Every structure is written in structure tokens, then in C-alpha cells.
Amino acid sequence: MKENNTDEVLILGLPNSGKSTLVNVLCSKKVSIIGSTPNTTRDKVSSLATINDRTFKVSDLPGYLENPDELNIKFQKKLEGYIDDANIILFVIDVDSKNFKGLDKLNDILRKSKGKTIFTVFNKCENFEVHDLDKNLYKYIYDQDFYISSVHKIGTDELSNALSNKIKRTSNNQPIQKSNSIVLIGRPNSGKSTLFNSILKTDRSVVSSISGTTRDVIKDTFKFENDKYQIIDTAGVPRNKQKNQIDRYASSLAVDQLNHSLVALLVIDSTIGISFEDLRLINECIENDVTPILILNKWDLLDTEQKEGINKHIKDNLKKFDWVHVLRISALTTKGINLINNVLTDINKQLRTRVTTSDLNIYLRELWVSKPPHPFRGKRSKLKYATQYDSLPPSIAINLNGRIPKNYQSFLINKLRINYGFYNICIKMKYNL
Numbered sequence: 001m002k003e004n005n006t007d008e009v010l011i012l013g014l015p016n017s018g019k020s021t022l023v024n025v026l027c028s029k030k031v032s033i034i035g036s037t038p039n040t041t042r043d044k045v046s047s048l049a050t051i052n053d054r055t056f057k058v059s060d061l062p063g064y065l066e067n068p069d070e071l072n073i074k075f076q077k078k079l080e081g082y083i084d085d086a087n088i089i090l091f092v093i094d095v096d097s098k099n100f101k102g103l104d105k106l107n108d109i110l111r112k113s114k115g116k117t118i119f120t121v122f123n124k125c126e127n128f129e130v131h132d133l134d135k136n137l138y139k140y141i142y143d144q145d146f147y148i149s150s151v152h153k154i155g156t157d158e159l160s161n162a163l164s165n166k167i168k169r170t171s172n173n174q175p176i177q178k179s180n181s182i183v184l185i186g187r188p189n190s191g192k193s194t195l196f197n198s199i200l201k202t203d204r205s206v207v208s209s210i211s212g213t214t215r216d217v218i219k220d221t222f223k224f225e226n227d228k229y230q231i232i233d234t235a236g237v238p239r240n241k242q243k244n245q246i247d248r249y250a251s252s253l254a255v256d257q258l259n260h261s262l263v264a265l266l267v268i269d270s271t272i273g274i275s276f277e278d279l280r281l282i283n284e285c286i287e288n289d290v291t292p293i294l295i296l297n298k299w300d301l302l303d304t305e306q307k308e309g310i311n312k313h314i315k316d317n318l319k320k321f322d323w324v325h326v327l328r329i330s331a332l333t334t335k336g337i338n339l340i341n342n343v344l345t346d347i348n349k350q351l352r353t354r355v356t357t358s359d360l361n362i363y364l365r366e367l368w369v370s371k372p373p374h375p376f377r378g379k380r381s382k383l384k385y386a387t388q389y390d391s392l393p394p395s396i397a398i399n400l401n402g403r404i405p406k407n408y409q410s411f412l413i414n415k416l417r418i419n420y421g422f423y424n425i426c427i428k429m430k431y432n433l
Contacts, residue, residue, distance in 0.1 A: 007167045008057040009049075010082060013092035014102050015063025018123040022092060022150040023060040026051070026160065031060065044082060045218060052164040059086070066102045078203075080109060088117045088166055093140060095122040095147070100136055107140055117166050118142035121159065126152050176221070176230040179351065179392045182344070183257045183290075186267035187277055188236025191297040195267055195331035196220075196233040199340070217253050225345065232257050237281060255281075258288040262392060263347060265340070270296045270328070273310055274317050282321055289393050291347055291425045293325045294318075295340075300330040323417060325424045343424075350425045353394055357387045360396070367415060373408040394420075395428040403433065 009026075011019045023031050023045070031047040046059040061082065083089065091110060093103065110118060120141045122133070126149040144162060148155035184192040197203050200222055218233040234254035258264060264285045268278055274294075285292040294314075302310065314326060325343050329336030368383045381402035388396050396416070413427055 006048075006055070006057050007087040008046075008059060008085065009088045009090060009163060010059050010061065010086035011090045011092055012061045012079075012083075012106065013063065014094070014097065014099055014106070015065065017063065017092045017094045017097070018150045019063070019092045020060050022090070022121070022123065022148075022156075023047070023058055025150050025153060025156050026058050026163075031058070044078075051160045054164040054167040056163075056167050064102065064106050066105060080112070083109065083113050083116070086116065087168070088119065088163065089113070090119050090121050091140060091142065092121045092123050093137065095125050095128050095133070095137075097137075103137075103140055110142070119159070119162065120145045122147045123150055125149050126154055176228065178260060178262050179348070180227060181230045181232065181261040181263075183232040183234060183261040183264045184267060185234055185237065185254055185257070185264050185281055185285075186295075187269070187275065190236065190267040190269045191331045192236070192267045193233055195265070195295065195297065195329075195337075196231060198331050198334050198337055199231055217257060224341065232261065237277065255284060258285060258290045261290055262351060263344065264290050264292050265295050266292045267295045267297050267331075270298045270310055271301055271306075273313050279317065282324065286321075286426055289426050289428050291351070291393065292321075293327065293340075293343060293347070293424075295331075296326060296328045297331050299328040300333060300335060323424055347425060350422055351392050351394070353421055354391055355388045355394070355396075355420050357385075360386050360388060363419060364398070364412075367412075371411070373404040376403040376405055379403075390428075393426050393428050394422055395430070397430040397432055399432045401433070404431070 011023055013019050020031075027047045027049045029047070031045060044059055044061055046057050048055055049058045059082070061079070064076065064079070089110065091106070097103065110116075122128075122137070122145065125147040128147065130147055146155060146159045146162070148159055150156060184196055186192050196218070200220055217235075219230055221228055221230050223229070234257055235251060237251045237254050266278065266281055266285065268274055282292050282294075296310070296314070299307070318324060318326075325347070327336060327339050327343060329339065331337070364383060364386050373381055379402045381400045381404045384399040384401060386396060386398045388394060398412075409429065409431070413429060416427060417423055
């Protein structure tokens with residue numbers, strides 16, 4: 001995909017040829033999950049790379065399978081479209097590969113592409129001499145051939161320089177700010193990827209009934225109220241006992257995306273209801289100063305009695321978080337999707353709210369006098385002054401001469417929500433002694 005005339009480098013090959021490792025080397029950061037299991041990558045994963053002052057997009061693809069499973073059938077149907085959109089293609093081949101049948105199938109697809117620069121990259125060449133190349137591999141060489149070891153970073157500088165020389169349209173995009181970034185998080189099979197596709201109005205993420213289909217962090221952009229937003233699809237976050245090594249890393253990446261956003265759409269399968277894991281994710285969002293919006297997905301699958309039951313269940317379990325927006329939608333049918341737009345508009349206004357120092361101090365002093373905090377360890381705290389030192393999210397510092405109990409801190413936050421319109425967002429509070 002060319003975004004704002006940015007060139008794209010597409011990396012493809014057979015499973016376990018080292019594509020994801022190469023992507024991480026070119027981007028100088030972890031973009032794709034790496035594992036010894038074939039087809040660790042399950043969807044197109046993209047990131048910007050900068051080499052020799054040339055900035056372009058690098059996209060990693062799942063390994064091509066001769067006999068694809070359900071997940072790869074859905075992905076491989078989109079492969080030719082991805083190739084058409086790219087400017088440069090890296091055909092990555094394990095130099096010791098004997099799977100010529102699989103390579104031939106990929107080769108046939110590549111030969112159909114027109115006007116593409118194609119580099120053949122023989123990988124895992126740390127103990128290899130060029131003159132030892134299997135003669136059966138020569139037919140896969142296109143415009144240029146490179147012999148590298150992405151793990152040991154042998155030959156990658158030469159490849160990087162060749163790429164930068166071929167890049168025509170370099171990106172001058174500024175990174176999308178946290179305030180314009182939305183992360184999708186939740187348990188496996190809650191419908192995150194379906195919602196991701198519905199918001200983008202395209203089949204961007206691979207969707208299936210198989211639990212844990214999404215592993216990588218998948219990002220894309222969309223326009224909302226004339227602004228450019230980034231939306232991030234993440235792997236499901238299951239309980240620890242359900243995780244293997246790759247799932248643990250994928251879950252960790254999912255939670256880590258909260259550091260790159262101010263709003264999280266926490267997707268819940270309405271047919272199952274809210275769980276301990278969902279409540280933990282709400283806490284995780286709030287601890288990271290990220291405003292959660294609960295998305296009760298698959299709402300159309302419930303009858304009236306089930307809806308009443310889930311509403312009561314939500315009310316009982318969200319007493320501590322009764323300020324959190326709860327939306328009931330169907331990502332598959334797109335029913336209720338427009339509600340997300342309305343809530344995001346409201347949330348963005350609240351996140352940008354500013355309160356003057358004088359107004360804040362007058363309000364808090366009146367509150368302190370009418371309902372003072374209980375003594376903490378025998379000493380009643382006095383308010384010195386307060387100020388809002390930042391927004392996005394609203395961040396308030398309260399200077400005291402002693403500590404206040406936890407319940408009074410909750411009392412203050414609730415009063416600030418009501419008085420200043422912070423109804424449905426996280427408020428960052430700092431108490432200075």
C-alpha cells in the first residue's frame with residue numbers, strides 16, 4: 001500500500017526462511033514476532049524504516065504454503081494484491097532450502113508482477129560460499145541477488161544500501177501522536193480483528209474462528225473528523241495457563257501497545273460476558289492512563305433475557321469503573337459501529353479539557369472544608385494548592401502537607417469528574433507531600 005506516496009518494500013518467501021528477522025534488522029526494532037515454529041507471522045505486518053536518510057515502509061508477510069490451512073488460504077488470496085501495491089520485493093530464500101516445489105509456486109506469482117524491482121535474498125549464509133549455491137536456485141534470481149545472514153547481520157548493510165538507492169518516494173510523515181491512536185485489546189475470539197476491519201471498511205486483518213489467529217501488532221490508519229488516526233489490532237490476551245511461548249510474547253506485545261495510545265477499545269464477547277481477565281485489562285488500561293471503552297461485541301446474538309442478564313452482570317462487576325463507556329455492537333454486521341465514532345468525539349473533548357489553577361483551587365478548598373479527609377495515621381492532611389499541569393489526559397497535581405486515605409483519593413476523582421466534565425476518561429492524579 002502506498003500511503004502518502006511512500007514506497008513499500010514487501011518481504012515474502014517460504015516459512016522459516018528468516019523474513020521476520022530481516023524485517024526487524026531493516027527497521028532496527030522488533031516489528032514481527034520471531035519463532036522457530038513455521039508461520040509464526042499470520043498477517044501482513046508493516047513498519048517504517050529509515051536507511052541513508054530514505055524513509056520507506058517495510059512489510060512482512062506470512063510464509064507461503066503449498067497446502068495452506070484455513071488461515072493461510074485467507075491470507076494468500078490477498079497476496080497478489082499486496083505484490084501489486086509494493087514497489088520493491090525481497091524474495092527471501094533459505095540458502096539450504098530444498099523445497100523447490102514451494103519456491104516454484106512463489107516464483108510463478110512473482111513472474112506475473114510487472115514493473116517491480118525484485119531482489120533475491122539468500123538467507124542463513126553465515127557458513128556459505130557463493131560458489132556453492134545449488135544450481136536449482138539460480139532460476140529464482142531476479143534484478144539483484146544478495147547473500148546474507150539476518151540473524152548475524154552479515155551482508156545486511158549491502159542489502160540496505162541497495163534498497164535505499166532504489167527508493168524513489170521517501171516518507172516525510174510525522175509519527176501519529178498518542179492522542180490520535182486507538183488500540184484494540186481483549187481476549188481471543190472476542191472479535192477484535194472483525195471490529196478492526198469494520199472500522200477500516202476493508203478486510204485488513206485475517207479473521208477466523210481459530211482462537212489466537214492474530215499474533216502480531218497490526219496497524220493501519222483511517223480518517224475521523226478530518227484527522228488521521230491510527231488503529232492497532234493486537235493478539236488476544238488469555239490467562240497464563242493458556243499461553244505457549246509465542247502466545248506469551250504476543251500477549252505482552254498487545255498490552256505494551258497501551259503505551260502508544262490514550263484510548264483502548266476493550267472488546268468483550270457478549271455471549272460469554274465479562275471475565276476476570278477483562279477486569280484485569282481495564283485495570284491495566286487505567287494504570288497506563290489509557291481510557292478504556294468497553295465494546296460488548298456480538299450483541300445481536302443475544303435474546304432479550306440474555307441481554308438483561310449480561311447488563312446486570314456488567315453493572316455488578318463495574319461498580320468500581322461505573323464511569324467507563326459501555327457500547328453494545330455487532331462488528332460483523334457493523335450494527336452500532338457509528339456509536340464508537342460518537343463516543344470517540346466525546347472522549348477526545350474530555351481529554352483536552354483544561355481547568356484554570358484558580359478555579360481548581362477554589363473548588364477543592366470548598367470541598368476540603370465541607371468534607372475534609374479523615375486523619376491518616378493520626379494526622380489530618382491540609383491542602384496547600386492544586387494545578388492541572390497537563391492534558392491528554394487531564395493531569396492534576398495536589399500539594400499536601402500529609403497523606404490522605406485511598407477512599408478520599410477516589411472521592412476527589414469522582415467529584416472532579418462531575419464538576420469538570422471528566423465523565424468517561426482517565427484522570428492522572430499526583431499527590432505531592
